[in-house]
Every structure is written in C-alpha cells, then in structure tokens.
Amino acid sequence: MPTSTSEPLTGAPRPYDLAVIGAGPAGLAAAVTAADLGLRCALVDAGRSSGGQYYRHPAPGLGASRPDRLHHGWSVYTGLADRLAAHRAAGRVDLLAGHQVWALERSGERDWRLHATTGPDADDRTTVRSAAVLLAPGPYERQLPFPGWTLPGVVTAGGAQAMLKAGLVLPGRRIVVAGSGPLLLAAASSLVTAGAEVPAVVEATAYLGYARRPGVLAAVPAKLVEGAGHGSALLRHGVRLRPRSAVVEAHGDDRVTAVTVARLDADWRPVPGSERRIECDALAVGHGLVPQIELATELGAATRTTPDGTAALKVDARLRTTVRGLWAAGETCGVGGADLAITEGELAAHAVADQPVRTALLRRRSRLRAFAELMAAAHRPGAGWTDWLREDTDVCRCEEVPAGRIREAVDELGAGDARTVKLLTRAGMGWCQGRMCGPAVACLAGGGELPEESRADSRPFSCPVPLGQLAAERDDDEG
Structure with a gap:
C-alpha cells in the first residue's frame, strides 16, 4: 500500500522549483506532473501519507487487504502513487509528510518560504524554500448546528468516512446520515457496504436544482454513473431517502440515541407537525465543503463567492492566483470533487513549468468546473x-x-x-x-442569509502553532 513519512528538514540543499501544499488528488497530480516536466518538487502534507482526505487509507499495521473496496476510483490513486514513488526514487520529488504549513512568506520574486510545524516541541519545525508555490490543501466540512449536535456519536459525514477508511471502524451500528450535498450519498453507500444499518439519508434539498441545466449534466456522464452507483447500493440495503428534510434535534444523555427529522419548506424552515423520531446510535451530518484558503488570503489573494455561498480563491485560466508566483488547484478554487481536482493539478503544473496544455484537458476542466458550480447552487443552504x-x-x-x-x-x-x-x-x-x-x-x-460576498478571514497563522516554535523562528531571523 502506498505510504510514506519523512523526517523534519532544516532546509534543502537548494530551493525547490515548486512546493505543492497538500497531497490529496490535486496536489498529488500536480507534483507528479511537474516532475514529469522536469521540475524539482516538494510535496508537503500534514498527513502521514499521500492521498489526502479523499484517498485516506488504513495504516499498514491494520493489515487491510482490499483498501480499494473503501474507495471510488482507487486505481486512479494507485497510479498517481506509483508515479510519485518513481519520482521520489529519482530525486525529483520529496514527500514531506507530517508537515503542517502555518504561513507562507515571499522574500523575493522567486524565493518563497513555507513555515511548517512537525510536532509540539520547539525543534519540531522546518522551513521549505521554493521558487513557486501551488496550493492544494482541500476543503473542510460545513456544519450547521442544531440542538444536540455536540453529543458523542454525532460526527461529520466526512468524519464517518475517515473512520472507516483509515481505522476500519464505524461510528455506530445504526447510523442516520443527514445534511446536504453529494457527500451524503457517498458516505451512506460506504457505511452500508461496510455493514452498518442506515435507516435514512436525510437531504435538505430535493435535487431539483440539477435539472435546471441538463446540458451540464449530460457533459459529465461519469458523475451520473457514480451517483447511480451510490443510489443502487442504498436501494439494495433498503435505505430510505428523505428529501427536503433535516435533522433538527439529536437526543441522548451520554451519547446520541435518536434524532428528530422534520420536513423543510423552500427556505429550509421546519414545517410544523412534520417531525418524526428515528432511533439510532450515531449521526453523520454535513452541509457541503468549504475551501481552505487561509494561507492565500493572508497574502492578499483575491477570492470569489461560489454559488453555495462559500469563499474560494480567484484564479485565471492557468490556475494563477492574484499573488505572483502562487498557484491553486482543486477544492481551494471551489469544491468540485476528485476528478476536477486531478485535472486542475495537472493544468497548474503545466502553467508553473510554462508548458502548453492539451486542449482536451482544458475542455475537461471546463465541463467539470461547470458541474461543480451547478452542484454548489443545488445545495446552497436556505x-x-x-x-x-x-x-x-x-x-x-x-x-x-x-x-x-x-x-x-x-x-x-x-x-x-x-x-x-x-x-x-x-x-x-x-x-x-x-x-x-x-x-x-x-x-x-446576516440575519440567516449567506453573505452576498464571502470575505474570508485573514490571520497570520493558518493553524495553531506552539509558542516555542514562533520564538525559535524569531531567533533564526535575528541570527
């Protein structure tokens, strides 16, 4: 199984041509493509192996013999991982796993410094130097709170998948899946295939938003096939889909024991008298994904508001942000799935290497990005x-x-x-x-309304950093 770790570095013998932040679908594709084009790359990720959240897989010690059964498109990942292994062996790519980048600093036209923490102690830090930077950190889940959402047994939809993919465990035996977005169907399909009972998938929308642009759907038949596959798995296991509904309360003392589900009107308000109680011992809930853009917004990178109201990085046709020398790919540019992320990773690598791009790749990105915008609009919270x-x-x-x-x-x-x-x-x-x-x-x-223009917070550090490491950075600067 592809996996890799690395020791903290105090600096490379010479700056990399490209530093890629995030080893998920977009970052992995960008790093191996850039190496194909002759660039020397650093692939930096907070996790202990490549793959990111989407291709999260069990640790070797768990002895999983069929990790492909936990994933959609596992062969795509293994192909990228094999290319990465070949480039690492040839010295063209360094995988810096366990490195959480907390700040980017540019001291010259082609002199970027990535400050990363690798652990809790003062010495657990490193600085990576590179001529260019590509951001591909992926997203995190959007949560809309409700009474009882802090009870043990209530996890995010992606968290339930992560527990299964990485730990081969389920958050419970009888799991309600709720929220909005395509992740719900994928999570429910994975859970029932692994042996869980899913009494209901509770979706706040009615999926009617997808019908507004049939041409966009027709242009991405693989997405329709993927959705049909998840739907077939749910039908086989007798899972009930409850559209235009939401979990409005979770019940329990020491952990969740039941949820109340209510029908929603067009603005997502609960319809009085429509409440139904469903017994369960776990709830997997999420309302879509939010791009991680903190590293770029601290540098002043421009953002755009996606149709579901989240802020994403604004990029041009070559995936360049408004900050010179900084590129972005995948969910950071707007959530759209692994296929789009891989396509944009390849495009960005060609742009950084100043190489021409195949027309077919540009068209593929256009089709997938159009579907991503349609998907976001269909699941915008009311x-x-x-x-x-x-x-x-x-x-x-x-x-x-x-x-x-x-x-x-x-x-x-x-x-x-x-x-x-x-x-x-x-x-x-x-x-x-x-x-x-x-x-x-x-x-x-905003009185319940999503802001018309998303304005991402700008802060010096994109994640918590031990004070000892900040003091050590200052000592290095003064030295």
Whole structure:
C-alpha cells in the first residue's frame, strides 16, 4: 500500500522549483506532473501519507487487504502513487509528510518560504524554500448546528468516512446520515457496504436544482454513473431517502440515541407537525465543503463567492492566483470533487513549468468546473435553517458560545458581520479557529442569509502553532 513519512528538514540543499501544499488528488497530480516536466518538487502534507482526505487509507499495521473496496476510483490513486514513488526514487520529488504549513512568506520574486510545524516541541519545525508555490490543501466540512449536535456519536459525514477508511471502524451500528450535498450519498453507500444499518439519508434539498441545466449534466456522464452507483447500493440495503428534510434535534444523555427529522419548506424552515423520531446510535451530518484558503488570503489573494455561498480563491485560466508566483488547484478554487481536482493539478503544473496544455484537458476542466458550480447552487443552504436553533444551542463548540449570545450581539450590540460577532462573543476564537462554526456565525450575523460576498478571514497563522516554535523562528531571523 502506498505510504510514506519523512523526517523534519532544516532546509534543502537548494530551493525547490515548486512546493505543492497538500497531497490529496490535486496536489498529488500536480507534483507528479511537474516532475514529469522536469521540475524539482516538494510535496508537503500534514498527513502521514499521500492521498489526502479523499484517498485516506488504513495504516499498514491494520493489515487491510482490499483498501480499494473503501474507495471510488482507487486505481486512479494507485497510479498517481506509483508515479510519485518513481519520482521520489529519482530525486525529483520529496514527500514531506507530517508537515503542517502555518504561513507562507515571499522574500523575493522567486524565493518563497513555507513555515511548517512537525510536532509540539520547539525543534519540531522546518522551513521549505521554493521558487513557486501551488496550493492544494482541500476543503473542510460545513456544519450547521442544531440542538444536540455536540453529543458523542454525532460526527461529520466526512468524519464517518475517515473512520472507516483509515481505522476500519464505524461510528455506530445504526447510523442516520443527514445534511446536504453529494457527500451524503457517498458516505451512506460506504457505511452500508461496510455493514452498518442506515435507516435514512436525510437531504435538505430535493435535487431539483440539477435539472435546471441538463446540458451540464449530460457533459459529465461519469458523475451520473457514480451517483447511480451510490443510489443502487442504498436501494439494495433498503435505505430510505428523505428529501427536503433535516435533522433538527439529536437526543441522548451520554451519547446520541435518536434524532428528530422534520420536513423543510423552500427556505429550509421546519414545517410544523412534520417531525418524526428515528432511533439510532450515531449521526453523520454535513452541509457541503468549504475551501481552505487561509494561507492565500493572508497574502492578499483575491477570492470569489461560489454559488453555495462559500469563499474560494480567484484564479485565471492557468490556475494563477492574484499573488505572483502562487498557484491553486482543486477544492481551494471551489469544491468540485476528485476528478476536477486531478485535472486542475495537472493544468497548474503545466502553467508553473510554462508548458502548453492539451486542449482536451482544458475542455475537461471546463465541463467539470461547470458541474461543480451547478452542484454548489443545488445545495446552497436556505436562510430558514436558523429556525432549528434554540437560544441555548451551542454554535461555537470550542468556546461554548450559544445562539442566544450571538443573536444578542447582532440585535442589541449592533454586530453586522461575523468578525464583529467574534470580537463580542469569542465565537470562532477556539482551537478550530472558526472552521466548525464560521459559516453558521456568518449566517446568524446576516440575519440567516449567506453573505452576498464571502470575505474570508485573514490571520497570520493558518493553524495553531506552539509558542516555542514562533520564538525559535524569531531567533533564526535575528541570527
């Protein structure tokens, strides 16, 4: 099974031609393609192996003999991993696993420095130098809180898949899958195939948004086949699909034991009298994905608002951001799936190497990106979801900030945006730095509506960094 780790570096003998941040589909494709084109690359990832979240796989010690049964398109990953192994053996690519990049710094036209942490101690740090940087860190899940969402047994939809792919374990035996977006069908399909009972897939939309642009659907037949495959698996296992519905409350003391599901109107408001209780011992819930763009926005990179209301990096046809020497590919440019991410990784590598690109690849990217925009529009949350919340429902889990305090900041203290709410309530100041609560806080600050223009937070560090490492960085600079 492809896997790799590396020791922390104190610096390379010479700067790399390209540093790729993220070893998921986009970053992996970018690194091996750039190496094919003659560039010397560093592939940097916080995980302990290549593949990212999408191609997450069990550790060798677990002895999984058929990891392909946990994935869609596993052969695509193994092909990329084999190419990576060949380039590593030839010295064209260094895989720097276990490296969490917390800041980018440019000291010259072609002199980037990537500051990364590799552990908790002061010496667990490294700086990678490169002439160009390609961002491909992927997304994280969007959560819309509801009463009981902090109970043990409530996990994200992607988290349930990660537990299965990496640990070969299930979050429970009877699992309700809920939220919105195509990830729900994939997660439910994986769970029932692994032996879990899924009494319902609760989807907040009705999938009607996809019918608005039939030409876009017809241009990506593989996506239709993939969706049909997930649907067939659910039908075989008797899983019920509940469209235009949502989990509005989770019940239990020490862990979740049941959920209340309600029908939604067109604005995602629960329909009175439609509530139904479903017994379960786990809930996998998520409302789509949010691009990780913090490293770029701190440098002033421009963003765009995707149809589902999230902020993504603005790039041109060659995947260049508005910051010179900085490229981006995959979900960072707007969530669209592994096929699009791989295509954009290849395109970006050609752009960095200043090489021409096949017309077929450009057309493929255009088709897949159009489908991504359609998908985002089809699953955009409605403003009425905030009616699920009670005043005592925690919105920010890290700082335990309830919905009532956020509404007070908006209605009585005049907060009109998420940043002001954060300053008044500490919502988003915890360990996750707003990754879990950020979209919900922004909606509450806007009266339930998603902002017309997403404005990503800009902060010096994209992740928590031990103070000892910051002090060591300063000592190095002074030296």
